[in-house]
Amino acid sequence: MHTHSQMHGLPARYSIHGWTTKLLRLRPRTTTIIATTTLAAIVLMAIFAPLIATHDPTELSPASRLQAMSAEHWLGTDAYGRDLFSRVVYGARISLTVGLGVAFLTLLIGLPLGLIAGYFRAIDAVLMRFMDGLMAIPGILAAIAIVSLTSANLWMLMIAITVPEIPQIVRLVRSQVLATREEAFVEAAVLMSTPTRTILWRHLMPNTFAPLIVQCTYVCAAAILTEATLSFLGVGLSSEIPTWGNIMSDGRIYFQLKPSLIFWAGVLLSLCILSINLLGDAARDALDPIMKRKEG
Amino acid sequence: MLGYFIRRLLAAIPVMLVLALSVFLLLRLSPGDPAVIIAGDMASPEQVASIRTALGLDQPIYTQFFIWMGNMLQGDFGTSLISQTSVMTMITQRLEPTVSLALAAIVFTVLISVPLGVIAAWRQGSWVDNLVMSVSVVGFSVPVFVIGYIVIQVFAIKLGWLPVQGYRSLDNGFGEFASRLVLPALTLSSVYIALIARMTRASMLEVLKEDYIRTARAKGLGERLVLFRHALRNAGVPILTVIGTGFALMVSGVVVTESVFNIPGLGRLIIDAVLARDYPVIQAIILLTAGLYVFINLLIDLSYAITDPRIRY
Numbered sequence A: 001m002h003t004h005s006q007m008h009g010l011p012a013r014y015s016i017h018g019w020t021t022k023l024l025r026l027r028p029r030t031t032t033i034i035a036t037t038t039l040a041a042i043v044l045m046a047i048f049a050p051l052i053a054t055h056d057p058t059e060l061s062p063a064s065r066l067q068a069m070s071a072e073h074w075l076g077t078d079a080y081g082r083d084l085f086s087r088v089v090y091g092a093r094i095s096l097t098v099g100l101g102v103a104f105l106t107l108l109i110g111l112p113l114g115l116i117a118g119y120f121r122a123i124d125a126v127l128m129r130f131m132d133g134l135m136a137i138p139g140i141l142a143a144i145a146i147v148s149l150t151s152a153n154l155w156m157l158m159i160a161i162t163v164p165e166i167p168q169i170v171r172l173v174r175s176q177v178l179a180t181r182e183e184a185f186v187e188a189a190v191l192m193s194t195p196t197r198t199i200l201w202r203h204l205m206p207n208t209f210a211p212l213i214v215q216c217t218y219v220c221a222a223a224i225l226t227e228a229t230l231s232f233l234g235v236g237l238s239s240e241i242p243t244w245g246n247i248m249s250d251g252r253i254y255f256q257l258k259p260s261l262i263f264w265a266g267v268l269l270s271l272c273i274l275s276i277n278l279l280g281d282a283a284r285d286a287l288d289p290i291m292k293r294k295e296g
Numbered sequence B: 001m002l003g004y005f006i007r008r009l010l011a012a013i014p015v016m017l018v019l020a021l022s023v024f025l026l027l028r029l030s031p032g033d034p035a036v037i038i039a040g041d042m043a044s045p046e047q048v049a050s051i052r053t054a055l056g057l058d059q060p061i062y063t064q065f066f067i068w069m070g071n072m073l074q075g076d077f078g079t080s081l082i083s084q085t086s087v088m089t090m091i092t093q094r095l096e097p098t099v100s101l102a103l104a105a106i107v108f109t110v111l112i113s114v115p116l117g118v119i120a121a122w123r124q125g126s127w128v129d130n131l132v133m134s135v136s137v138v139g140f141s142v143p144v145f146v147i148g149y150i151v152i153q154v155f156a157i158k159l160g161w162l163p164v165q166g167y168r169s170l171d172n173g174f175g176e177f178a179s180r181l182v183l184p185a186l187t188l189s190s191v192y193i194a195l196i197a198r199m200t201r202a203s204m205l206e207v208l209k210e211d212y213i214r215t216a217r218a219k220g221l222g223e224r225l226v227l228f229r230h231a232l233r234n235a236g237v238p239i240l241t242v243i244g245t246g247f248a249l250m251v252s253g254v255v256v257t258e259s260v261f262n263i264p265g266l267g268r269l270i271i272d273a274v275l276a277r278d279y280p281v282i283q284a285i286i287l288l289t290a291g292l293y294v295f296i297n298l299l300i301d302l303s304y305a306i307t308d309p310r311i312r313y
Helices: A002-007 A016-024 A030-047 A084-119 A121-136 A139-149 A154-180 A184-191 A196-233 A244-251 A260-287 A289-295 B002-029 B034-039 B045-055 B061-073 B087-122 B127-141 B144-158 B174-208 B211-218 B223-245 B247-260 B266-275 B279-307
Strands: none
Touching: A030 A084, A030 A260, A084 A121, A084 A154, A084 A196, A084 A244, A084 A260, A121 A154, A121 B002, A121 B279, A139 A154, A139 A196, A139 B002, A139 B247, A139 B266, A139 B279, A154 A196, A184 A196, A196 A244, A196 A260, A196 B144, A196 B247, A244 A260, A244 B144, A260 B127, A260 B144, B002 B061, B002 B279, B034 B045, B087 B127, B087 B174, B087 B223, B087 B247, B087 B266, B087 B279, B127 B174, B144 B174, B144 B247, B174 B223, B174 B247, B211 B223, B223 B247, B223 B279, B247 B266, B247 B279, B266 B279
């Protein structure tokens, strides 16, 4: 990639090289270290869930329902006698899959649309009006509506959460492209009759990366939150599947009797979202000093 | 001024059209023929056909769209597939709890977050500032329903100060009404408090650097007067924007809070409608909420033009 930018005569500050080194030079503040460690622990927990979990998270055992913490059931059991610890461990899988999946899908759809909107004036007007309309529908309602139309499998769920996130990304990419397209090196590329595809791909797209990385971490955190909310409201994935939202939703009825049914999933969910948000803030601070000064 | 107003109003029309079209298509793309759903399992094909004609489902799709749009503009949002009552009636019945909840949450938010943001900016880098900033990051990350259960656990169960769940209409007396509204409103305002405290701080930091603040201090004005009269007024515009963009947060917060606290409002209505696949109700709530969002942002744009004479485009 480095050689590409040199071949096309990009000034150094526009090279892709710039933001990767900046990202690597993240100032290791204490909060960043704690956030990274927490997230790493959750990721490891998700990957090695079958090894960590002590029971099958979906195994019903009516005889041992609502048990307290014990050597057999570390966090006790839920109203169906399922092992709470194993369910909470497996819950990390769904949350992280949805978070990463939605961030990727949003990028996959939002980035090209943003490039097109920023570069082609004629398409811009129509596309952005459409995005404005989409943006006016509160994300959770759009997601609920899309899920309600179809059966709530993992794919549909991710698509339902992705759709309301797209306008933000499109706007961000578009604004970057609008700013960059006036630069001399783009004008030079146009004059040298570089194909439009190349201009978009090699000259304009790399300049959107820095703010995109930051935005994608926020999308990831928001997606995890939305998935948990949908599950909690009972309109997400089937309640047999152990997700943190489902665990909390199941625990609602017995909450006054046994708060831990909601507590552990809530803590892990919050920690997960918090650490992703903190990493996003750290990336933003490293990549964009101006933005940092503005937002504090 | 009037020209600007009209231009902004006209710009909202295509957005609303796109919205209406998406929401309309949503219903049409939904699996299952509405006529079959209404007729029930025992209906003969003739009965289904007559219902289809009655609903206008045999018309071409664009005709259906215009008829539907016409009805919407006249305030006719159709009939619920489940309860067979008018959607508009269902919505107005559920309006009071939701509006009370939202208004109480906004009052809490402004009372808590604006002073916090001002103090944080005034003492930038101090422990107060650090505390406000860390609490606001946590406020963003802890889901509303988790906060709801923490609040219930602490204030209703452990301390026993307030009722756990439920809603009483204002007709039952203010005490009953308010005591059941405090915890949900506090829960709902949590995200908003984080957002607005952060924004107030950022906006105040910008303004406090200005020359007129130095002038105000130089002429011997008290710090409180400088902060609240000179600085906060000028920092107000970005704060207004956030209230507008935060509307989406408010909506999702309302849906969740009503679910946690068993409040029979619009949020509960849409969840019930989704679980029952009652599409006309879903459509109406989404369209009205989105319309409200466009309207609020329009009002905010206009208030810019009024509060800040430099903005006229």
